[in-house]
Amino acid sequence: MCYKLRREEKKLKRKAVLVSIDGLGDRPIHELGARTPLEAAVTPTLDAMASEGVVGLVDPYAPGIPCGTDVGHLCMLGYDPKEVYSGRGPIEAMGAGLEIFPGDVAFRCNFATVDNNGIVQDRRAGRINQGVTELAGILDNITLNENVIANFAPATEHRAVLVLRGVGLSPHVSDSDPGGKNEGMAIQPIRPLDATEAALKTARALEQYLAIARELLNQHPINKQRIMSGLLPANTILTRSGGIVTHCIPLKERFDGIRCAAVSGEITVQAIAKMTGMKTFIHPGITGSYDFNGQLKASAALELLHDNDLVLVHVKATDLAGHDGRWDAKKTIIEQIDKMVEGIKANSPPDTLIAITADHSTPCEVGEHSGDPVPVVIWGKGVRVDKQVTYGETSCSLGGLGRITGKDFFHILIDLMGFSKKLGA
Numbered sequence: 001m002c003y004k005l006r007r008e009e010k011k012l013k014r015k016a017v018l019v020s021i022d023g024l025g026d027r028p029i030h031e032l033g034a035r036t037p038l039e040a041a042v043t044p045t046l047d048a049m050a051s052e053g054v055v056g057l058v059d060p061y062a063p064g065i066p067c068g069t070d071v072g073h074l075c076m077l078g079y080d081p082k083e084v085y086s087g088r089g090p091i092e093a094m095g096a097g098l099e100i101f102p103g104d105v106a107f108r109c110n111f112a113t114v115d116n117n118g119i120v121q122d123r124r125a126g127r128i129n130q131g132v133t134e135l136a137g138i139l140d141n142i143t144l145n146e147n148v149i150a151n152f153a154p155a156t157e158h159r160a161v162l163v164l165r166g167v168g169l170s171p172h173v174s175d176s177d178p179g180g181k182n183e184g185m186a187i188q189p190i191r192p193l194d195a196t197e198a199a200l201k202t203a204r205a206l207e208q209y210l211a212i213a214r215e216l217l218n219q220h221p222i223n224k225q226r227i228m229s230g231l232l233p234a235n236t237i238l239t240r241s242g243g244i245v246t247h248c249i250p251l252k253e254r255f256d257g258i259r260c261a262a263v264s265g266e267i268t269v270q271a272i273a274k275m276t277g278m279k280t281f282i283h284p285g286i287t288g289s290y291d292f293n294g295q296l297k298a299s300a301a302l303e304l305l306h307d308n309d310l311v312l313v314h315v316k317a318t319d320l321a322g323h324d325g326r327w328d329a330k331k332t333i334i335e336q337i338d339k340m341v342e343g344i345k346a347n348s349p350p351d352t353l354i355a356i357t358a359d360h361s362t363p364c365e366v367g368e369h370s371g372d373p374v375p376v377v378i379w380g381k382g383v384r385v386d387k388q389v390t391y392g393e394t395s396c397s398l399g400g401l402g403r404i405t406g407k408d409f410f411h412i413l414i415d416l417m418g419f420s421k422k423l424g425a
């Protein structure tokens, strides 16, 4: 009988909701009595989960290494960014809806304004936000020398993405974007950053593309109209953050057919979700800004749980508050997230696991991502309970999960869900 029970338990699979609170981790804040925003926030649901579950600290990649949102989420989903990530370009391209394939090289772009001497007058072309789709349309699907195809798509406001496709391309080329201040710097020529034929070929293709783009943009009626109206024309493209698209094995292939979905209002996280084979849930009411709709996110997650094993729910607002140094806002947002999690917890199918963590810390005193570890809690049936009774940076440092990496965290969650593969016979 006991033997049979054990056998059945081995086949047991559980669903899980993974809540990613962007930039959650913080440092003690004087005005909060030397507590972090999470520790100062009133969070009855998160604390109950800590009390009934297990907590710990997660270094998304490694101790003391700050991660971007893209890399932090890849780590949290058990990927090694060194294997699947080579720059921001491919993530942005995916977020903008461009189809990309392994070997493509993608760049982040700005529509910008340059004068006749190649001096950047405005890196954002007067923050152009009208006519961008038409301008992007004339720059898309251009065949270059050496059988390179260029695809181009608009992103948000003055931003866009460029994808070069061809045999033997490299991301190791310099940016045409001079960066720095918004004006007065010369547009930079594209240089190969190593001596490989691939870098040389990519630099040639990109230079040719940018010259064609300048010509097409200068002639375009939208820009002529902008000049007549006293607006800055979007007469050039600045490129940066080139990255090569690598093959990313989807989660369902890595973990026994696991079905995954993501709820996020932010393009970066939506792109990571697509890249890892998650279904993405997009709704105009679900945003990546301060006014995130927690109740809508909770109901979307619950709906997705019907047909999926793992649902990622992402909230960006905490990170924005960290960047803005607004510890009071961060505390309030965490309290709203507590209510969102309460809704998920109360209405999930029986035995659903809930894990809560973050992609990186964004301490209010820094206003940027830091290498501080992030708190984690895992709650649900089968979880070994530790002695911690609150969810906060300090209590998590004493928890049963100890101090682990993002990849460790995901493997632990996957194992609790019953989707792990045994090592050895």
Ligand SMILES: [Zn+2]
Pocket: 022, 023, 068, 069, 070, 072, 319, 359, 360
């Ligand atoms: Zn982030």
